[in-house]
Amino acid sequence: MSKDIMMTPDRFSELADAYGGTLERWPSDLQAAARKFCDAEPAFAQACLEEASALDHLLDLDASAPPAPALYEAITASGLRRAYAPPRWAGIAAAVALMFGAGTGWVGSQMNAQPADDVIYANAFSVLSETQPLFEDAS
Structure with missing residues (x-):
């Protein structure tokens, strides 16, 4: 059962953010519409897929490796605060x-x-x- 799905630039960008830069990872009912969009808007589609692939690469990094000291310092310096609690009175x-x-x-x-x-x-x-x-x- 194949539905003709209309793909807009905003929708393509949202799907790339959600499913990544590899179209084979996308749901099968969206892949055909995504390929048609890539043929119609190759520059925009390539930019979205490259950005999503870069994020995929970061997410695929080894989680057992400790974070870089600079990342740790940036997070602690960002000023994370305690949750607000009203005064006792x-x-x-x-x-x-x-x-x-x-x-x-x-x-x-x-x-x-x-x-x-x-x-x-x-x-x-x-x-x-x-x-x-x-x-x-x-x-």
Whole structure:
């Protein structure tokens, strides 16, 4: 089952980075499209494959050999830092702020609440003011 895959320069470059500079190492369904692209854009394709081959060569080096001292110095001089950890007091400060905010909200809600007795008296006497005045003018 052969699909006609469209190969763009960006896609070819990404595939060369992923699979290396040897087309035989690429997935079989991509090799035909890659060869067509190499025929259509030989300069670009050759540059991508050479760059990928150089990386392949570095990756194929013997891993048991110690790194060069200059590489070790460059890595240590690059300033690798410890992972950031917040200070110990940050958790306590967050808990105090949370308790303060909750307490302030509770006190504020209690200050705005009306006592139940005031509501009962207001309802009872509001009927009187709607029906008749309590005192009539005797004149």
